[in-house]
Amino acid sequence: xxxxxxxxxxxxxxxxxxxxxxxxxxxxxxxxxxxxxxxxxxxxxxxxxxxxxxxxxxxxxxxxxxxxxxxxxxxxxxxxxxxxxxxxxxxxxxxxxxxxxxxxxxxxxxxxxxxxxxxxxxxxxxxxxxxxxxxxxxxxxxxxxxxxxxxxxxxxxxxxxxxxxxxxxxxxxxxxxxxxxxxxxxxxxxxxxxxxxxxxxxxxxxxxxxxxxxxxxxxxxxxxxxxxxxxxxxxxxxxxxxxxxxxxxxxxxxxxxxxxxxxxxxxxxxxxxxxxxxxxxxxxxxxxxxxxxxxxxxxxxxxxxxxxxxxxxxxxxx
Amino acid sequence: xxxxxxxxxxxxxxxxxxxxxxxxxxxxxxxxxxxxxxxxxxxxxxxxxxxxxxxxxxxxxxxxxxxxxxxxxxxxxxxxxxxxxxxxxxxxxxxxxxxxxxxxxxxxxxxxxxxxxxxxxxxxxxxxxxxxxxxxxxxxxxxxxxxxxxxxxxxxxxxxxxxxxxxxxxxxxxxxxxxxxxxxxxxxxxxxxxxxxxxxxxxxxxxxxxxxxxxxxxxxxxxxxxxxxxxxxxxxxxxxxxxxxxxxxxxxxxxxxxxxxxxxxxxxxxxxxxxxxxxxxxxxxxxxxxxxxxxxxxxxxxxxxxxxxxxxxxxxxxxxxxxxxxxxxxxxxxxxxxxxxxxxxxx
Numbered sequence: 001x002x003x004x005x006x007x008x009x010x011x012x013x014x015x016x017x018x019x020x021x022x023x024x025x026x027x028x029x030x031x032x033x034x035x036x037x038x039x040x041x042x043x044x045x046x047x048x049x050x051x052x053x054x055x056x057x058x059x060x061x062x063x064x065x066x067x068x069x070x071x072x073x074x075x076x077x078x079x080x081x082x083x084x085x086x087x088x089x090x091x092x093x094x095x096x097x098x099x100x101x102x103x104x105x106x107x108x109x110x111x112x113x114x115x116x117x118x119x120x121x122x123x124x125x126x127x128x129x130x131x132x133x134x135x136x137x138x139x140x141x142x143x144x145x146x147x148x149x150x151x152x153x154x155x156x157x158x159x160x161x162x163x164x165x166x167x168x169x170x171x172x173x174x175x176x177x178x179x180x181x182x183x184x185x186x187x188x189x190x191x192x193x194x195x196x197x198x199x200x201x202x203x204x205x206x207x208x209x210x211x212x213x214x215x216x217x218x219x220x221x222x223x224x225x226x227x228x229x230x231x232x233x234x235x236x237x238x239x240x241x242x243x244x245x246x247x248x249x250x251x252x253x254x255x256x257x258x259x260x261x262x263x264x265x266x267x268x269x270x271x272x273x274x275x276x277x278x279x280x281x282x283x284x285x286x287x288x289x290x291x292x293x294x295x296x297x298x299x300x301x302x303x304x305x306x307x308x309x310x311x312x313x314x315x316x317x318x
Numbered sequence: 319x320x321x322x323x324x325x326x327x328x329x330x331x332x333x334x335x336x337x338x339x340x341x342x343x344x345x346x347x348x349x350x351x352x353x354x355x356x357x358x359x360x361x362x363x364x365x366x367x368x369x370x371x372x373x374x375x376x377x378x379x380x381x382x383x384x385x386x387x388x389x390x391x392x393x394x395x396x397x398x399x400x401x402x403x404x405x406x407x408x409x410x411x412x413x414x415x416x417x418x419x420x421x422x423x424x425x426x427x428x429x430x431x432x433x434x435x436x437x438x439x440x441x442x443x444x445x446x447x448x449x450x451x452x453x454x455x456x457x458x459x460x461x462x463x464x465x466x467x468x469x470x471x472x473x474x475x476x477x478x479x480x481x482x483x484x485x486x487x488x489x490x491x492x493x494x495x496x497x498x499x500x501x502x503x504x505x506x507x508x509x510x511x512x513x514x515x516x517x518x519x520x521x522x523x524x525x526x527x528x529x530x531x532x533x534x535x536x537x538x539x540x541x542x543x544x545x546x547x548x549x550x551x552x553x554x555x556x557x558x559x560x561x562x563x564x565x566x567x568x569x570x571x572x573x574x575x576x577x578x579x580x581x582x583x584x585x586x587x588x589x590x591x592x593x594x595x596x597x598x599x600x601x602x603x604x605x606x607x608x609x610x611x612x613x614x615x616x617x618x619x620x621x622x623x624x625x626x627x628x629x630x631x632x633x634x635x636x637x638x639x640x641x642x643x644x645x646x647x648x649x650x651x652x653x654x655x656x657x658x659x660x661x662x663x664x665x
Binding site: 036158184193197224225 | 350358360363364371466467556558561565612614
């Protein structure tokens with residue numbers, strides 16, 4: 001009897017300790033490192049975990065769903081406190097999420113969502129792609145302040161959801177402002193070299209670029225390529241042609257610092273921060289987070305200290 | 319000499335005609351297409367862009383033509399481009415000069431070619447499988463070199479190779495023209511070209527005839543690797559950075575397509591590098607039509623596919639033969655006056 005009481009007492013003493021963030025073990029199944037942003041997300045997630053004293057178990061799936069499923073199963077077997085998942089595709093997760101639920105391990109989705117019943121995961125932390133396009137469009141509306149402006153648009157990979165949504169958001173923001181007009185729109189495949197090639201043809205097709213007043217690129221890499229094309233055509237990027245893009249990669253901040261670009265909207269690599277916040281709140285007093293946590297789409301312009309941001313970001317793995 | 323020029327012209331007539339038609343299409347969608355200006359110390363115009371942007375494909379198809387002439391194929395060229403770009407970028411970032419970077423990248427390209435050549439010629443693995451190995455693994459190797467980032471550099475010498483000009487002409491144009499002419503001269507002014515064709519037509523007999531097919535095959539893949547490395551350096555220099563994920567992505571397919579549009583058979587044998595280079599220019603001109611037309615990007619691949627199917631159908635042996643029959647049978651039976659009279663009588 002005494003022994004039993006002692007056991008109960010010790011379990012009760014241990015229980016809150018186990019649920020405190022300090023001793024938490026979290027598994028993170030990452031897609032891979034297909035882009036600089038993805039590499040930065042991994043780096044930031046590891047930093048966030050370290051700062052909070054969370055023991056992070058990291059698994060790189062090398063773009064394969066079966067590797068992610070394997071990783072989640074091994075996290076369940078190890079009895080982690082929570083699982084972070086950046087899903088490579090949207091479908092096919094029901095079974096493994098069910099297993100996690102049976103083991104009472106909360107799953108938090110990062111950066112992308114899945115097509116599965118909402119009760120199978122705790123929350124999804126993603127950015128709003130349409131909103132990002134919206135912020136870019138709004139910046140141009142404010143910067144032009146009613147002056148007429150011909151815009152060229154460098155789209156992402158045709159048919160990809162960032163390309164569709166960032167185009168939509170931008171179009172919504174400039175709708176109703178008759179001074180702003182998109183005169184050419186073509187895909188630059190999200191790459192620097194295609195961004196440069198397509199911008200070259202835009203410049204030639206629009207009277208050597210004299211007819212173009214602003215460039216909107218669906219990502220910073222294409223904008224960086226386009227900046228080179230504009231320079232080679234003898235124009236001043238940032239002045240003759242205003243440039244706004246999305247992602248906030250270090251090289252874009254460098255360009256803004258040099259006056260060669262005007263604005264970028266951050267797709268934050270820190271998806272893990274809000275996820276850990278939600279998790280800690282849940283474990284502390286059972287606060288159930290909303291099913292969708294939207295990350296901030298912050299606008300950076302020449303007013304910010306872009307050199308400092310460049311220095312801070314350049315070692316994140318972009 | 320005049321004889322060879324005439325036969326070369328005859329061989330490339332279909333490609334020249336197709337190129338003329340595609341350039342005309344460009345002119346129709348954008349009337350200023352042929353205007354070339356000299357501004358900011360460089361030639362500036364759409365025609366220059368076609369020559370300049372066609373450089374990577376043109377360089378790749380020089381090596382690819384030789385490989386295909388031996389009845390082989392090299393799928394690894396796109397990945398080799400990524401590796402070479404990564405090597406060049408990491409060398410200049412480490413503080414070496416652009417010359418060292420260029421030589422280092424070309425040496426790595428040759429090494430990749432050697433690897434393919436040994437797999438094909440010595441271990442007798444089918445070329446499509448042998449080169450697939452490096453196609454898949456190469457991008458991973460390039461990623462390891464750049465550590466997963468876009469490795470940017472500011473070395474003016476290296477940038478000059480991709481984005482610079484020599485007497486106003488973009489450097490890539492001069493590079494692919496020079497290499498194309500040099501390789502053509504070497505294979506055509508010596509027996510080398512004939513020996514390569516012999517391997518492609520019947521390797522067994524050519525070996526019995528005393529051709530050292532093994533060494534020649536290795537050399538052909540080595541040249542392909544060299545061309546790919548040069549293309550990779552140009553692409554990296556152009557954007558002042560090595561993008562291991564995207565440099566040369568799917569470009570091996572464009573290079574093979576250029577060789578096919580150039581009228582070279584994938585079954586090996588007779589080849590023409592000049593025709594392949596014209597093929598590369600045709601592909602780039604098609605890309606130019608798409609960009610200048612201002613159509614939504616959803617149509618890009620459809621338009622490209624339609625134009626290329628048309629080109630291939632016109633060149634197919636069956637259609638050629640049918641055209642020949644129609645022309646031959648039409649001449650004696652229908653004299654040129656007949657349609658006119660018919661037309662008058664019906665009115």
